[in-house]
Amino acid sequence: MTKHVFITSKGQLQARWKSAFPDAVVRTEPGGDRPDVLWWANVPLSSAELSSAIAALPGVPVVVLSPEPVQEDAMHAIALGARGYCHSHATPGMLQQVAVAVTHGGLWLGPELMSRVMGAASERLLGEHPSDVDPGLDLLTPRERAVALEVARGATNKEAARRLDITERTVKAHLGAAFEKLGVRDRLQLVLALKYVPVDVDHAA
Amino acid sequence: MTKHVFITSKGQLQARWKSAFPDAVVRTEPGGDRPDVLWWANVPLSSAELSSAIAALPGVPVVVLSPEPVQEDAMHAIALGARGYCHSHATPGMLQQVAVAVTHGGLWLGPELMSRVMGAASERLLGEHPSDVDPGLDLLTPRERAVALEVARGATNKEAARRLDITERTVKAHLGAAFEKLGVRDRLQLVLALKYVPVDVDHAA
DNA sequence: GCCCACCCTGTCCACCGGTCCAATAGGCTT
């Protein structure tokens, strides 16, 4: 059975935690035994205390709970080795999700933070060389490509039609072909699929 | 029950995957239905295919499997939105661990990569942050931001509603508010406003 | 207390977007 230990200076929200994990233990200091998940609700966030707590329990995932999530706090926590960062008012179900994720080796951050962290890490590690990502634009015919680029700039079908001097119907035809070739279902996903291409391409009428 | 779909160009290692997930399905293309986890064993790694596969299944965690893990490949996968990166020769037990972590909202990377990614993200986000924050996201309320991010991943209103556990109507409300605040007219331009800074609106007129 | 911002939901409706059914015409390969 999974053992959960909550560290908190003030005794807040214990009811909610107990609801999520009936066997949870609430403490004011990370002493003694070895939990399966250590929930760090000790506000304000002290880097020193948190890092020593994490260091003292190698292999034990530590999740930081914050009453009002701040991305910068989250980044500090991650930098110190925390495996999760979550709203302390999260629902019991959410806490259970987090627990499952981190006890299985995962990092849990919440959608917004997660995408930000992943984006930042890629930027940092991939750096200047965006590498040769094949854009998929090569798969398209010239006309399909032109339409796709118009759409990727945020144009409606009607606007693209006017700019390319064709009917809206034709725009739809080319777009449909592009969807098919790129394996996407709508214009927004087409833009996402084209996102990773340097947009220096000029679109001449 | 969790449904696992493995995408692979050559049919390798299926026995091991079947061992981990007896109900797994192996395919050569990410077509049709909606799995709970999409395992991407399609080597060599094609950014376009992977990104469109990820975009086509918003909300479905995608885990990339590699016969010989390369950190750079892993970073590309992460940058494209994969929720995990793992050795394709991993034991069934390990794969199950990964599956559990990602299906519960986690990111699974393996200890070494994980610490590297987290370190890089911290450096990038804490170190020097020359206003690299999206200027638009700050204008939005937390809920509007969450909806906007779902939409920015290619989700429809309905899908965003399901993921955020609200009605489609509420998604529209938040989305409409986001449009208003960011001065855009539709979801596609919202995505452009969030991703790109240099938005030349010359053809909005 | 009242006001306000935020969050959530509802109905109605016009429009847009994507896909189905076609057709015509030019260029290219076989």
Added chain:
DNA sequence: AAGCCTATTGGACCGGTGGACAGGGTGGGC
């Protein structure tokens, strides 16, 4: 000549989308 790809357009269909009215609930500030 036959066959295929590309480009172009038409009509019709229907679901997704966005705006325009609504409202109700909560929590914080004055």
